[in-house]
Structures are given as structure tokens and as C-alpha cells.
Amino acid sequence: xxxxxxxxxxxxxxxxxxxxxxxxxxxxxxxxxxxxxxxxxxxxxxxxxxxxxxxxxxxxxxxxxxxxxxxxxxxxxxxxxxxxxxxxxxxxxxxxxxxxxxxxxxxxxxxxxxxxxxxxxxxxxxxxxxxxxxxxxxxxxxxxxxxxxxxxxxxxxxxxxxxxxxxxxxxxxxxxxxxxxxxxxxxxxxxxxxxxxxxxxxxxxxxxxxxxxxxxxxxxxxxxxxxxxxxxxxxxxxxxxxxxxxxxxxxxxxxxxxxxxxxxxxxxxxxxxxxxxxxxxxxxxxxxxxxxxxxxxxxxxxxxxxxxxxxxxxxxxxxxxxxxxxxxxxxxxxxxxxxxxxxxxxxxxxxxxxxxxxxxxxxxxxxxxxxxxxxxxxxxxxxxxxxxxxxxxxxxxxxxxxxxxxxxxxxxxxxxxxxxxxxxxxxxxxxx
Numbered sequence: 001x002x003x004x005x006x007x008x009x010x011x012x013x014x015x016x017x018x019x020x021x022x023x024x025x026x027x028x029x030x031x032x033x034x035x036x037x038x039x040x041x042x043x044x045x046x047x048x049x050x051x052x053x054x055x056x057x058x059x060x061x062x063x064x065x066x067x068x069x070x071x072x073x074x075x076x077x078x079x080x081x082x083x084x085x086x087x088x089x090x091x092x093x094x095x096x097x098x099x100x101x102x103x104x105x106x107x108x109x110x111x112x113x114x115x116x117x118x119x120x121x122x123x124x125x126x127x128x129x130x131x132x133x134x135x136x137x138x139x140x141x142x143x144x145x146x147x148x149x150x151x152x153x154x155x156x157x158x159x160x161x162x163x164x165x166x167x168x169x170x171x172x173x174x175x176x177x178x179x180x181x182x183x184x185x186x187x188x189x190x191x192x193x194x195x196x197x198x199x200x201x202x203x204x205x206x207x208x209x210x211x212x213x214x215x216x217x218x219x220x221x222x223x224x225x226x227x228x229x230x231x232x233x234x235x236x237x238x239x240x241x242x243x244x245x246x247x248x249x250x251x252x253x254x255x256x257x258x259x260x261x262x263x264x265x266x267x268x269x270x271x272x273x274x275x276x277x278x279x280x281x282x283x284x285x286x287x288x289x290x291x292x293x294x295x296x297x298x299x300x301x302x303x304x305x306x307x308x309x310x311x312x313x314x315x316x317x318x319x320x321x322x323x324x325x326x327x328x329x330x331x332x333x334x335x336x337x338x339x340x341x342x343x344x345x346x347x348x349x350x351x352x353x354x355x356x357x358x359x360x361x362x363x364x365x366x367x368x369x370x371x372x373x374x375x376x377x378x379x380x381x382x383x384x385x386x387x388x389x390x391x392x393x394x395x396x397x398x399x400x401x402x403x404x405x406x407x408x409x410x411x412x413x414x415x416x417x418x419x420x421x422x423x424x425x426x427x428x429x430x431x432x
Contacts, residue, residue, distance in 0.1 A: 003302060004294050006358055007073035007214045014212075016221025018153070019066075022212060023229035025157040025280030026205065028164060028273075030110040030258075031103075032234055036241025037253035038197050041189035044181045044246060050191065051238045054198025055231050061341055061418070062202045062209055063227040068348055069210025070222040072356055076210040076288075077295035080340075081361050083347040083425075084382075087373025093295040095336050096207040097309075100289040102329060103204065104282055104313025108135050109321055111278040114258045118271050131317050134278050139310030141283040142290075143303060156276050163273050164236070170260050171240060175247040183246050192413075198238065199414040200334035202230060206341050208288035286310045331413070338414050339385020339421035343378050346422035351429055377428050385421025389413040 014022075039047040068079045077096065080089040112130035119125065141152065209226065216222035244253035261270035289312075290305025300308075348354060360367040370376070392413040 016225035019225030020229035027233035032237035033241035036238035037245035058199035058202035066213035069213035105316035108317035135314030142287040335389040342418035342421035381425035389417035
């Protein structure tokens with residue numbers, strides 16, 4: 001296990017194809033199918049446009065964030081130190097631990113629910129057992145380390161992509177593109193709200209992308225492997241969820257897809273998709289929970305941190321099944337991390353011109369100490385971007401905060417918050 005110290009070049013063994021499979025495996029997820037179902041009010045045509053455009057936009061900062069890790073061999077939260085200060089990065093790490101435990105729970109809930117639905121066809125019912133089993137195996141997967149992930153992902157993701165091809169064929173054979181395209185859309189669902197729900201998914205991976213890109217041999221292939229793997233497969237999963245939800249009006253599109261697999265005589269394949277899609281996605285959450293926690297508590301260690309992250313996620317999945325209603329969770333992730341990484345990317349690419357001093361990232365009272373460990377300019381820019389995200393999101397304001405509003409514009413929240421945070425930080429820091 002590698003901790004949060006820089007990875008030496010001789011220890012970096014992942015190539016572009018490995019990152020394609022790593023992020024394709026992250027995207028083969030019932031949670032992504034579920035999220036695609038949230039776009040039902042947009043209809044098939046507009047929904048597909050939002051899926052492709054939203055992933056194009058969201059994937060770009062995701063892959064750019066990975067550039068920092070692959071160039072310097074450092075995990076994401078260590079790279080945040082250059083912008084926010086050593087102690088300032090603790091805030092980002094703490095928020096990331098919270099979202100990763102939440103994501104682990106969401107994934108285990110969906111996995112257990114789908115596995116339970118399949119098992120019931122054969123007279124067996126034990127949802128908590130499925131949750132515990134999937135949590136335990138995923139935690140073990142996270143503990144194996146990047147040398148094993150390389151081969152596990154190749155085998156598991158290849159198999160998953162074949163099974164997902166079968167799954168897609170069954171969905172289209174059952175419902176048909178022509179019939180689905182004739183289902184009317186709702187004008188009450190703003191275009192940019194749909195964009196926010198798509199952009200938030202790749203953005204949710206941005207706080208951990210460098211935890212994996214730091215093992216890449218070459219920055220260019222790491223960038224394109226990350227971008228392409230997640231873009232293609234996540235867009236595919238969103239589309240499946242949209243189609244299933246449109247056709248059945250179900251609030252559980254992932255369950256609909258799994259039921260089709262069982263209906264057409266593929267129950268074992270359906271169960272494999274449920275389990276292995278959980279493993280290939282959720283181990284990233286569990287491992288990065290440990291890495292982010294170590295940014296604050298280095299003595300914790302990767303193994304203890306991963307076990308703790310897996311345990312917390314499993315307990316949360318058992319105790320809080322309501323986490324499955326997670327569109328607001330997605331938007332809050334966007335509100336937190338869009339402006340944060342607007343600051344980080346502007347700082348690294350525009351102000352520092354891609355140059356960091358590695359030893360200073362780990363030294364108190366050094367170059368990245370700023371004011372008592374905090375860069376107040378970065379925190380101010382982050383706060384402004386966060387406020388803009390909340391202020392521009394009618395869904396969050398109405399459903400979560402109880403504030404009803406009607407904007408004369410439809411700009412969404414993701415793009416204004418990331419852009420404004422970046423611009424504010426660039427302007428107030430360019431004269432330093």
C-alpha cells in the first residue's frame with residue numbers, strides 16, 4: 001500500500017488502456033442507470049442530448065484533475081494543498097470522506113435491492129445478507145492494491161461490457177426506439193437542471209481521480225483513457241436508465257432492467273451484473289475514503305482506512321435505505337466540488353503553469369502553508385462558487401431548502417459555479 005507520498009516513476013504500471021477499463025468499470029453501475037431515470041421528464045431525444053453534452057462537459061475537468069496526479073504521482077487531496085493550503089485541504093478531504101461513505105452506501109443499497117429481486121424469483125429473501133456480502137467483497141477488492149486492480153478490472157470489466165451489451169439488446173427489443181421517442185417530454189423540467197444531474201456524476205469522481213492516475217506511466221494516455229472510459233460507458237448507462245424509466249414509468253429503472261434479464265432467461269447474468277458492477281465501482285469509493293482520510297490523519301494507513309470506509313458504508317446502507325433518493329445528494333456533490341476544483345484547476349493550469357514543488361506539499365510553514373495552513377483567497381472563491389451553485393439551482397432551493405423561486409434564465413448551477421470560482425480565484429491571486 002502506498003499512502004499519500006508521491007509514487008516513484010518505477011512503481012507506475014498503469015497504461016491508457018488500464019485507465020479506460022478502470023473508469024469504464026466505475027461507470028458500469030446500477031446507480032448510473034438509476035440516475036438516467038431522473039431525466040424522464042425530458043423525453044428520449046432531449047434526454048439523450050443532455051446525457052452526451054453533460055458527460056462531455058463533466059468528463060473534461062475529471063480527466064484534467066487526473067493530469068495533476070499522473071504528472072506528480074500524488075493523490076487528489078494532496079494536490080488540493082497547493083491551492084487551499086495544507087490545513088485547507090483537510091476541509092476538502094472531510095467533505096470527500098462524507099460523500100464517499102454516502103456513495104458506498106448508495107451502491108450497496110442498489111446492489112442488495114437488485115440481488116434481492118432476482119433471488120426472490122427462486123424463493124430466497126435476505127436483503128441485509130446481500131448488503132453485507134457486497135460490502136465485504138468490495139472492501140477486499142479495495143485492499144488488494146493497484147497491481148491486482150489492473151488484472152481484476154480487465155477480467156471483470158470485459159465480462160461486464162459483454163453482459164451490458166446483452167442487457168441493452170433486451171431493453172431495445174422489449175421497448176423499441178420508435179415507441180420511446182414518441183413519449184412526450186415535460187416542459188416543467190429545465191434543460192440545465194438535467195445537465196446538472198449529469199455533470200454531477202463525473203464531478204463526484206473528481207475528488208478521487210488522482211488517487212488512481214498517480215499510478216499512470218504517461219500523462220497523455222492517462223488523460224484520454226480516463227476521459228474516454230468514463231464518457232462512453234457512463235453515457236451508455238444513463239441512456240439505459242432513461243429508456244427503462246420512460247417505457248415503464250418506474251421509479252426503479254435499474255430494477256426494470258434486471259427484471260428483463262430474468263424474464264428472458266438470464267438470471268445468472270443479471271446477478272453477475274449486479275454484483276460485479278458494484279465491485280468495480282464501489283472499491284474506488286472505499287479505497288479513496290482511506291486516502292482522503294489519510295490526508296488528515298496520515299498514521300491511519302490505507303488498510304485500516306479502507307476497512308473503516310467499507311464498514312461505515314455497509315452500516316449506512318443497512319440503517320439508512322432512504323439514501324436511495326439521491327438526486328439531491330448528486331446536486332449537493334456538485335455544489336461542493338464544482339467550485340472547489342474550479343479553484344484547483346485554475347491554480348494549477350493558469351497560475352502555476354503546471355509546476356509544483358513536491359516536498360513543499362508535505363511541509364508545515366512552507367510554500368503551501370499560506371495563512372496558518374489556509375489559503376483564504378481559495379476559500380473565498382470556493383464559498384462564492386458554492387453560493388452561486390445553490391442560488392442557481394431551483395431544485396435544491398425548492399425541494400431541500402423550501403425556497404420557491406422562478407428564474408428568468410436557465411443557466412444551471414454547475415457551469416456558473418465552476419467558472420466563477422475559477423475566475424474569482426484567478427483575478428484575486430494573479431498579482432501575488
